[in-house]
Amino acid sequence: MNGAESLVNTLLKGGVDVCFSNPGTSEMHFVAALDRIPGMRCILGLQENVVTGAADGYWRMADKPACTLLHCGPGLANGLAGLHDARRARSGIVNIVGDQAVYHRPFDAPLTADTEGWARGVSAWVRTSTRSEDVGADAAGAIQAARTAPGQVATLILPSDSSWNEGGVVAAALPVPAVPQADPHQVKGVARILRESRGKGVMLLLGGMALREGAQIQANRIAAATGCRLLAEGSNARTARGQGRLPLDRVPYVVDQALAALADVRHLVLVNAKEPIGFFGYPGKPSRLQPADAALHVLARLE
Template sequence: MNGADALITTLADNGVTACFANPGTSEMQFVAALDREPRMRSVLCLFEGVATGAADGYGRMTGTPACTLLHLGPGYANGAANLHNARRAFTPIVNVIGDHATDHRKYDAPLNSDIAALAAPNAIWVKSAESADAVGPLAAEAVAASFGAPGGNACLILPADSAWNETNTAGPVIERPKPRAPDPAAVAAVAKALKASAKPVLLLGSGACGEAAITAAGRVAATGVRVLTDTFTGRQARGEGRFRPDKLPYFGEQALKDLDGVDLMVLVATTEPVAFFAYPDRPSVLVPDGCATLTLSDRATDAAAALQALAEALGAPATGAVEPYAPAAAPGGKLDAWAMGAAIARHMPAGGIISDDAVTAGLPIFTQTRNARAHDWLSLTGGAIGQGIPLAIGAAVACPDRKVLALTGDGAGMYTVQGLWTIAREKLDVTVVVFANHAYRILGIEMGRTGGGEPGPAASRLLDLGDPRIDWVAVAGGLGVPAERVETAEAFDEAMARAMKGTGPRFIEAAMR
């Protein structure tokens, strides 16, 4: 076998069986080796940002890494934005980044770059396999690193000659590390502080929003402690039969108003909340004056076990309150995010997965789906828009028996619109909804909040997407996805019903203006 064979065999032996790829010349040995390893599913993505976002979605839904195949430094750079989001979600990913042959680097060919330096800001592990014998062992090491506390993307740089040279060395099968057990002293200290607090809150991060952790948090809430989540979490179990925590508001002043009077904030798999951006004369840290903070468990600790231990220490009831299924009434009239949220809640089946890149439309839909059938919500953890379509691809590959919805703004959707082609090619059961307001609506809001005032003609041209208007139905159809445009709440409700009853790729342009 050659180094590429050793790499793919080692990945597959360690449970990495999906590869989201945009290969180039340096990666041809890897591509050829895929024909010799039937356990690895290869998914072609026409832009590296689609590949990295898809790997993020796959990892969020399975808890195990997919791999990406990226072409040298520029290929990695094209995918970096969604790796930033994955870093903030603590998603395990193994990035295989092709490089020039080791003896070719010295010539500084046009695609030559410092790949390790490019990858370092988003990665928890970066190494280069400088020989074929090193490839397999480093591949196993990369998988192990991706599971590290609390998880993240590992980058294995693969020089072309390390891939084509022969080797007899495959990597070992690694033992997946387990999260740290909760600290009994921390549990006792938090329980004592909660009992003495007049107005406490529990703040849950991404690692504390899975079904087991949410269930335990519901028990804690039953003792009178208010429970919130971070504004954006990697994956949250919600809907019918699940406890519903509140969400920390996005805008800093709204968050501080919501937390007014809180004297104790207990952090679970998160850190002290901060504003998304700085604004004139507004605080950055979103902890009220006089509020103490305690950490129940950090991101490397088993959050579900910590919350269960806390519930026991507080003498909480065996179960907490959970949401009933309560579908909204059929929406009518004006097509807005509230009406669309009602339609989604009415028609999304149990086990649905929502990939949220909807920006201004996201919160109303999140609110409207609180009583929908049980589902998972994947948020834009790093704030780099263009995640919605790619994340849905990865979720659909990971969970082929579940309905996946990608909710995206028209501005965000254009970042990674190439993903529609992959959805069509792989025949994924993904419904993409684009909220076509033909503007960067969030930037219009932020213009005022930052003190920029009302946008004039020049500023408005940087916020407007209506000249020319994007014909989303034509775009989606040209990339192979059946598409329709709807202009009323009733029409959207009917389109969503069709999409949820059918299977395969669907695209709905919600014409909001």
């Protein structure tokens, strides 16, 4: 078994069965392994941002990672915008990037690049598999990292000789860390604020998993019981919408409109959300969108 075959088998063992790809010469052994081994659905993208954007969207809707296949450092660079969006959306992706053979890198061939350096700006986990014997274990680590809450881009760089050399070993799936739970003390503290203020001046800012249907129902119950306001982050990976769902507004994009929307907030409670800030900085306008004297409370962190 070569390294590429161990990679495909390890991906399948880890529940990764969709590959969005834009491969080149360095990735042909991996492509051949995809063809030989049943179970992986491979989808060709004609440009790298199609590949990375599709993998981002797949996580948002399926709640499981797909893998990508990109051609060397320049191919990764072409797909960085999609990976940036995925990082902001907290999407899990196993991002596989082919590279020069290990022995060939010192000769500085035309597509030789700082692939690891480019990957680090959009990835929570980066590793280069320099031996076919390590490819399976490294792939299992990438899957684990991608699945770690709330979802992360994990980039596995695969030199072509690690792919074609024999000695590959299929690795078992690694356990995924449990999703952290909200701090009970924070829950009690926010409940106290809601009771004492009777909801006046209190806003729950929802993001991430708090925008799924079940969480929206609970947030609406809290708002109905206390009189607090609900608002969603300005940019969100996925929001439950449609008939019978909560009519939930977002933090406005325009700074003046956002400042007006949050003007009466005295207690801002973050529920799987970040503190609201302006999309850009503007002369004479604040970066933070809530009032300067508003208290900030973290009910549930991003993860």
